[in-house]
Amino acid sequence: MTTDFDHVAVDDVSRHFGRRRAVSKVSFVVRAGTILGLLGPNGAGKSTMLAMLATLLRPTAGTIRFGALDPRADGAALRSRIGVLGHDLFLYPELTALENLAFFASLYQQPNAPAVASGALTRAGLSDRAHDPVQSFSRGMRQRVALERALIHNPRLALLDEPFTGLDDASTAALVARLRALRDSGAIVILATHDLELAEGLIDQAVFLREGRVASTMARPERLRSAYRDVMGQS
Amino acid sequence: MFARAVWLILRKDLRVEVRSGEIAYTTLFFAVSCVLIFAFALVREGRAPEDGAAGLLWIAIAFAGTLALGRTFERERQSETLRALLMAPTARPAVYLGKLLGIVALLTGVEVILVPLVAFLFEASALLGHPVWLAAILVAGTVGFASVGTLFAAMLIRARSRDVLLPVLLYPVIVPVMIAAVRGTSVLLQPEVDDQVASFWLALLAAFDVVFVTLALWTFEPVMTD
Numbered sequence: 001m002t003t004d005f006d007h008v009a010v011d012d013v014s015r016h017f018g019r020r021r022a023v024s025k026v027s028f029v030v031r032a033g034t035i036l037g038l039l040g041p042n043g044a045g046k047s048t049m050l051a052m053l054a055t056l057l058r059p060t061a062g063t064i065r066f067g068a069l070d071p072r073a074d075g076a077a078l079r080s081r082i083g084v085l086g087h088d089l090f091l092y093p094e095l096t097a098l099e100n101l102a103f104f105a106s107l108y109q110q111p112n113a114p115a116v117a118s119g120a121l122t123r124a125g126l127s128d129r130a131h132d133p134v135q136s137f138s139r140g141m142r143q144r145v146a147l148e149r150a151l152i153h154n155p156r157l158a159l160l161d162e163p164f165t166g167l168d169d170a171s172t173a174a175l176v177a178r179l180r181a182l183r184d185s186g187a188i189v190i191l192a193t194h195d196l197e198l199a200e201g202l203i204d205q206a207v208f209l210r211e212g213r214v215a216s217t218m219a220r221p222e223r224l225r226s227a228y229r230d231v232m233g234q235s
Numbered sequence: 236m237f238a239r240a241v242w243l244i245l246r247k248d249l250r251v252e253v254r255s256g257e258i259a260y261t262t263l264f265f266a267v268s269c270v271l272i273f274a275f276a277l278v279r280e281g282r283a284p285e286d287g288a289a290g291l292l293w294i295a296i297a298f299a300g301t302l303a304l305g306r307t308f309e310r311e312r313q314s315e316t317l318r319a320l321l322m323a324p325t326a327r328p329a330v331y332l333g334k335l336l337g338i339v340a341l342l343t344g345v346e347v348i349l350v351p352l353v354a355f356l357f358e359a360s361a362l363l364g365h366p367v368w369l370a371a372i373l374v375a376g377t378v379g380f381a382s383v384g385t386l387f388a389a390m391l392i393r394a395r396s397r398d399v400l401l402p403v404l405l406y407p408v409i410v411p412v413m414i415a416a417v418r419g420t421s422v423l424l425q426p427e428v429d430d431q432v433a434s435f436w437l438a439l440l441a442a443f444d445v446v447f448v449t450l451a452l453w454t455f456e457p458v459m460t461d
Contacts, residue, residue: 056318058460075456080324088315092247094254106243107323109236133254149319 004081004156005067006032008053008188013062015048022048024212025062030190030205032156035183037199037221038192039228040209046192047087049209050159053190054084066157080108083155085163089146093135097121097145100134101152108153120148125174139166147175151182158182160191164198176202200224208232240325244333249340251310258306263345266299267352274356288359289420293376293413295349300342300380301402304388307338312392321459331455335378335385335448342377365423368433372423375440376416382447383408390458412447415439 008030015023023045030036038046051057052064055071055078064071069078084090091100101117110116121130124144134142143166151158158179164172179202182189193199199206206221207214208231216231252259273291277284311317311334320330350369354362362369387404391397419436422428 054322056321056460076324076326078324079322082322084319084322086315086318088318090316090319091314092251092316093314094251095247099250103243103247104319104323107240107320107325109324 005069007067008157008190009063009065010049010053011063011065013049013052013059013064015045015052015057016060021212023052023059023209026207026209026212026214027062028205028207028214028217030188032186032188033183034204035179035189035191035202036205036207037203038190038207038209039194039196039199039224040215041194041232043211044209045212046209047161048212050084050086050161050190050192053157054082054159055079080153081156083150083153083158085147085150085158085160087161087165089142090149091134091142091146094133096131096133097126097137098130100145101149104149105152110153116152120152121145123178124148140168140171143167144171147178151178156187158187158189160189162193162195163191164193164195172198196224196228236325237329240323240329241333241336244320244330245336245340248307248334248337252337252341258303258310259341259344261306262299262303262341263348265302266295266345266349269295269298270349270352270356278356283357283359286421286424288353288357288362289417289424291357292349292353292420293417295353296342296346296377297380297406297409297413299345299349300338300377300384301405303338303341303345304381304384304405305398305401307334307341308388308392308397317389317392327456327459328452331385331389331451334389335381335451338381338385339374339377342381343374346373346377359424361424361426362420365428368423368428368437369420371437372416372419372433372440375437375444376412376419379412379416379440379443379447380409382444382451383412386451386455386458389455412440412443415443 010026010028013023013026026049038049040046052059055075066078071078098117098121101120102113105113105116121127126141126144134145147163163175167175179189203221206218208216208228210232218227221227270291277287321327350362354360384405388401391400394400415436419433419440422433422436
């Protein structure tokens, strides 16, 4: 069975928590080699949508297909092709940066995990801090380690929730370059962000969420800020 | 890959614990305090209540174990690392089993100190005279307790009042395990250990372990995904 997929199709997906509708009847398709931006204010349902794409939550209604793969039937195989960077960094503060990355590289069945982890730290520009515990890092440094953790297994689908948080200008530029390289390698990148300035010129497709619903979608979005204002201003 | 993931998670938990010592020290301190308080309350003129040691030992293990369960999952909650573990490309019950073995290892370490202390304070040196029986009953009882506790602690990780809910949900379910563990340990306090009776309680504990671990492995993925 192939674990690869060339598109992700979200079809009429809803997710309720009790009586609260976090996501309601959301549909979109994103193809390989695309960066899709999930844009919207706080509480719009972006993180819930990412959690469902990450197979951490099941939709209350609707389906998410990853090419021919079904998360219910192909869970573990599918997860080996997904990388997630969340609001929280998914790192163990007591462990060193190298131990964290080596642990996740092993968990993702990467051959020679310590070497893979070491390479990832070089990409993050943190080789000299490899043996320091993550709890001694600044927020920006932790974010860089967390990004490497999310991408350590070369995922087909990268899900990033506010990936620019805490990054300085140099790190932001490096992240933008990294995301473009991922896209060019044929990966699907879905990022949820408030930062329209950074998203503009980076994303190929935009899905505007408001109160859990799709307010608008745009292919090749330009003038994102005014488009966002127009969409969110509609009642 | 299942066994490897279990080992990786167990090794990671032990490494974090060796580095911080947080859960081991607090759990041990709590368990020892618990035994000392019972000793001050119940031992009169150097005479401990007959057969009391078995019950007190398991009360201390259950209370300290509840503390360890809560703290172990609090650690996974703080950086949302449990989500990262659930995202790993392995069957999700491997995460449960790795966490379970980590807690069993931790509690076993606590018991190594707790048993001689109880034996000394409650005139129960007979306990130490049957190390194989004692080790078997302790391991079987600890697995029974931790198997349910690990599942409940993982389920409650997002509940606001998880510290209150964990014992409220856990203790009624583990009553049969505790009864079998206390009775099995009591047998070892008799002047002549009846092997048949001890085997019966150990077999009962083993049966509970099989049932609880199987149910937990079966339900872990659905409860963690929904």
